[in-house]
């Protein structure tokens with residue numbers, strides 16, 4: 399009996415002490431700051447490029463909000479990934495304290511204690527990002543719903559998916575339109591161009607009435623007319639090393655519809671660093687290529703082409719031409735692969751490189767293996783952050799402005815016009831094809847297509863100043879380099895080609 403009484407007293411006293419401690423803690427919590435506690439923050443793969451590849455970071459703070467402040471103070475690049483410009487946590491990032499979502503605790507004010515772990519969970523591909531369908535969507539997608547490989551679950555997955563399309567041009571058009579029609583819930587588009595009349599032969603997102611409008615505004619209207627259930631996110635900007643990671647982060651799949659090498663390497667490297675799949679496609683004249691680069695496990699574009707070709711060697715579509723339906727075929731392959739990745743259906747085009755020849759109507763498939771030496775996805779990657787891709791590809795402002803001896807190797811169209819008006823003797827050498835020369839030309843120029851130059855350059859006057867010219871300046875730069883190599887001393891390249899001439903000097907001529 400006595401022992402029972404003592405036990406009861408002890409129980410009471412501890413209960414009283416506990417209550418007092420609780421009251422004191424409550425009082426102090428509300429009046430004085432809590433002590434900082436060291437807490438481990440787990441960084442998921444997509445956000446590791448912003449923490450110098452660290453997968454966990456120790457930070458001190460008393461609340462979840464203070465930990466996030468300390469984390470982004472230590473890793474400034476992470477801040478725009480986690481917070482909107484007005485300081486709110488981005489909607490595609492969830493924050494868990496131990497195994498609880500902090501939205502259901504006290505949000506930023508949730509106190510932390512030693513031994514806690516904070517985990518950042520951004521939305522990524524292949525998750526359970528499903529969104530329920532409305533009744534009219536059931537009817538719209540009915541031909542999908544009866545496919546066992548899609549079904550209701552797959553269609554909801556498509557609705558929850560986010561696909562980013564780089565470029566709203568030849569490849570971007572069929573990609574965005576078919577993804578929208580198929581019910582991909584969010585489509586992001588990156589472009590900063592304006593619709594030109596010469597785009598309409600293949601860029602079916604845009605119509606005649608859109609000429610002169612921003613490509614993104616035109617694309618948004620076309621997609622809205624096709625499927626109003628799709629959210630279109632417009633990124634009217636030039637993709638760069640400074641913005642690529644932040645732009646890509648919220649998306650599940652990236653579709654590469656770029657038309658130049660610096661951007662293609664940039665897209666590849668950003669996808670590998672973020673662990674995002676890249677549905678790749680490219681087109682030229684009558685030939686197209688497609689593959690899926692599956693980020694971390696590779697292979698990637700650099701496993702195939704570690705280095706870009708020298709500038710000017712591979713002409714762009716603007717210079718070399720492209721069959722109008724070709725981007726349709728390649729873009730639809732990219733859209734198919736993006737949909738398969740979202741559904742997790744079929745065999746993706748990973749590790750396979752598809753080559754399409756429209757003239758012979760033939761598809762060939764090559765095996766593509768991850769290169770253990772690959773600078774981005776290899777065993778010991780040397781590229782661990784985005785680099786200067788203009789410099790890597792040898793183009794841009796610091797490109798071939800000056801020759802080796804410091805002699806100017808470029809001439810602007812205005813300078814050419816002044817020299818012509820002054821009656822200076824010079825040879826304007828047009829190195830385009832005959833069909834192009836028939837469309838427009840600089841008066842007095844002589845035509846010698848690039849391919850004929852090795853055989854015919856002896857016809858040229860070695861003492862004259864030779865101004866090489868093509869459509870935009872790429873082929874003529876090659877011609878100038880060839881002539882200098884053949885001993886011609888006074889050779890320059892006309893910057894911007896005939897297009898710059900028509901724009902700045904002679905707008906009465908047609909462009910193509």
Ligand SMILES: [Zn+2]
Pocket residue numbers: 696697698699700701702768769772773774775776
């Ligand atoms: Zn690689």
